[in-house]
Amino acid sequence: MSGFRLKAAETGGKALHFTFDGKSFVGREGDTLASALMANGVSIVGRSFKYHRPRGIFTAGSEEPSALVTLRSGGRHEPNVRATEIELYEGLEARSQNRWPSVRFDLMAVNQLAGKAFSAGFYYKTFMGPRRAGHKATQFWYFCEQFIRRAAGLGKGATSADPDTYSRMNAWCDVLVIGAGAAGIAAAGRAASAGARVIMCDERARGGGSLTGAPELLDGQPAAEWASDAMEELAELDNVTILTRTTVQSMFDGDTYLAVERVNDHRDEPKRHQPRQRAWTIRAASTVIATGAIERPIVFAGNDRPGVMLADAARRYAVEYGVAPGRAVAVFTNNDTGWLAARDMARAGVIVSAIVDVRADVQDDVRKAGEESRAEIFLGAAITGTRGWQELQGAHVRDFHEVSNTLGGKKRFIGCDCIAVSGGWSPAFHLTSQQGGKPQWDAELQAFLPGEASANWFGAGAMAGKFGLRNAFRTGEEAAVRALTQAGFGEGESSVPVIEGDAIDYAPAPVLEINSPGKSFVDLQHDVTADDVRLAHREGFVSVEHLKRYTTLGMATDQGKTSNVTGLAIMAQTRDMSIPEVGTTRFRPPYTPVALATLAGEQYGHLSTVRRTPMHDWHVANGAHMYANGPWLRPESYNAPGETVEQAYIREARKVRESVGLVDVSTLGKIDVQGPDAAEFLNRIYSNGFAKLPVGKARYGLMLREDGFLFDDGTTWRLDEHRFLMTTTTAGAGHVMEHLEYHRDVVWPDLKVALTSVSDEWAGVAVAGPKSRQVLAACVTKCDVSNEALPFMGVRTGEIVGIPVWIARLSFSGEMAYEVYCGANWGQALWDALMAAGEKHDIVPYGLEALSTLRIEKGHVAGPELNGRTTPGDLGLQGMVSSKKNFVGAVLNNRPAMQAEDRLQLVAIRSIDGQRIIGGSHLVKGTKDEPGLSEGHTTSTCFSPALNAYISLALLERGRARFGEKMYATNPVRDSHVAVEVINPHMVDPKGARMHG
Amino acid sequence: MKITCPYCGERDHREFTYRGDATAIRPSIDNTSLDDHQAFVYDRKNTAGTHRELWNHTSGCRTHVVVVRDTVSHEIFSCEPVGPFAKQLARNVAKLKGAGA
CATH class of the missing domain: 3.30.70.1400 (Aminomethyltransferase beta-barrel domains)
Structure with a gap:
């Protein structure tokens, strides 16, 4: 294929510069990346998933299986973007994928030579075998697997953070219209005229659907102009919201829809204060689905060569973008729309060299359209193969008998660098299928239609199998009336335009595959061939669900939009059944790939919810390193200039044991x-x-x-x-x-x-250390804090600098300690007062790390030990499980396995070789190279100033019986193997004298 | 999916937290039978069809409600409050509705 900009379209439109694989090109305003590449004669845009065969542009929309590229670079790097959907902008940067060293010369294409080995089920057959010693062949394949896995695949993910923001929006409407083609515009207009609140979404930049390239006249106006005017008129109405560049991805229960708006994907960078994409949750009282239909190919040998594309896509490139898809285009079709595509292309200035139709005869007006294109006409014929090295140079045509599905006659060669192929149209009922709507096969149209569903939706236009503009306008309005009734509105007013143009029969001949020698691709993105489908049948994977999983047909990022029906047709033929007997799989949301960032929206990065304690500003002003604990920000440690976090927490923890410290516990x-x-x-x-x-x-x-x-x-x-x-x-x-x-x-x-x-109502400060009572005594009034008046676990009220407080004598650190709570607004004043009262004792604020160090030394459990898999008995807290009363969990906690002796039990370990113990290490007996089985794992680790060693709490099998045992804490991922001793977790003051004192 | 909270009206299901099978009743506080507790925690019929389930309007009024729902079609037939204040609240709502009409 060597596309070029058509003469008639050479002028007009601003020039836009872009690069593809580092090479500079010029496109123009209104182009997609695909049309711009085509206008520049670039034919190979990627390599296929498995065989690394060169692949070109196959469609002109979101159903594209082949032309996947990587867009932009750095944090905005985005893989697997469909070139057919990307609007060109100045400075656009795109790269081809899955090739090395270049897309035209790809060394990994050697995979093709081994094509027989990489047939369907390759992974299952090769890598899932028994892995026994002495199984040399299997071991060899395991060795190969890493290379093969690297060779297979699509684009690579970004490695740096995305600098852009994403947002979410909720919307409500009376009538949601999905698709702004002829049917959608008709529906939206009708619904709006009845006063309903309407939202209309369309995945393309300007909507219009098939009208943008249709040859018909509407009310005497070219269809594209009419559509553009109609969209503008609708947009001016107060009760209509039009969302373009917005794909309705999913239909959920209760008439709820997820739509993704590509707010700024058509720009280099998002506009200031705008998100890149916006995820809409739309709740509709009723919905008109007018998502059109997707053309599908006829499968033949060599049909994946760059230059083979869908007929309507070829037509749209010529008519809408002014780009010829090739110097000489051959049309291969089983229905009338292929002929009209040939005629429209010829009218736009494209040379159509041949029209090949599997049918023996066509209607006169169709034949006339063919004659107008000046193409050589082959009736009752089929393309049986293609010729060319990397690009298409021509096709072989043979006679074809439609009824017996057999080839005959002599092979003839036609020169062409583009084959525009049409195998009929498949209605895009993905949304209703997501909701469990059972598709119905229509033998006349050779297509599945959406069928009935329980949700409040009404299909219109091609999506409902009502093809052609006249049908689209009629059914669009009909669906709108039903939707209006559903939403409780009147019928509104009709405004169908007068349509001049072809009346086309959309029914194709039931031929979707030409069975001739050579690789015939059904699923272009996953490299599934017609022979793979037959292989699946031979090996017993005959149901559609098995066929899909065994061959991966329809499982790529395009979800088989152009390949599913063909795959089913081949299976049906092989099984000698009809397509509806074979059945179809259910479509899954989303309709096209959705970025996770879009779904996360504001719950990410600087826009996510953050909770700050009343003393937050003080912490930050005093060198605190803030740490996210759920939504809360808590001080990790207060770092003096030049001090690391570790140095800081060790200093803080030591100070608490020696004198006194205070910590913000408002987040509890x-x-x-x-x-x-x-x-x-x-x-x-x-x-x-x-x-x-x-x-x-x-x-x-x-x-x-x-x-x-x-x-x-x-x-x-x-x-x-x-x-x-x-x-x-x-x-x-x-x-x-x-x-x-x-x-x-x-x-x-x-x-x-x-x-x-009342978490937010109270600010809390814990004062801990041997001098803590003196600190309180110096500032508390209306409360005696002596040991007699406020014993361990006592709770009293009092005042500190006039602030009413609750004082509870509790200890997490093992030191004498108090928690002081006051109204949140007084938090900072309370903190200041305690700091001032502690000044002569050299009081230090301490952070989460020191807090954690103190409680680890004391053997107190926290989140890492309360991990959802531990029982009180495991953590040495069986004494806190009452046997005298019933409580939530009492009975099931008593089950034998919950009380078994060989459970993981809480212990502490101490590093005996001076090395740091890493969190998540496993406790083993063996060496670094042969560690042996894991007998437990570390949970909370720190450096203990009290023990002057790295320590950790750990869960160890029968741990309590193993104090004194020597083991290793091994962490192969972090390259760590530390000699440790198992010790009692109550490392500091096991008798509790310090906190009771 | 939308759930009509008896107090707040029709709300998106994301405001609610699913709290499980409403037909599973916790054994009384005096019951220490292992079988009964085992059944309460683990045994579920996994009904395909009409089912009673418990939801909490966590991002709303925080009321627990029993939703009768078809687990196949996801159609919701009713949504009734439970809890110590259920009767009182139901009376209040009825009164408000009466005043509105």
């Missing part, structure tokens, strides 16, 4: 539990007793899931007879609230309990 989940049955409720929720907790006391509690595993922990304080303040882990707050609400509402609605989340 806090739930206010009130009511006459509050104590009973907590007693059922926690594994340890809470019924008899005295007022003014706190208790550490464990919550289990109903299946007996640990769920969350925290302290709960009895503030009054009927009032408790529960604290939860930072990350667990939301889940615990739901857990409590579930049990209150559903399980025990008879208990009188009210639950209120």
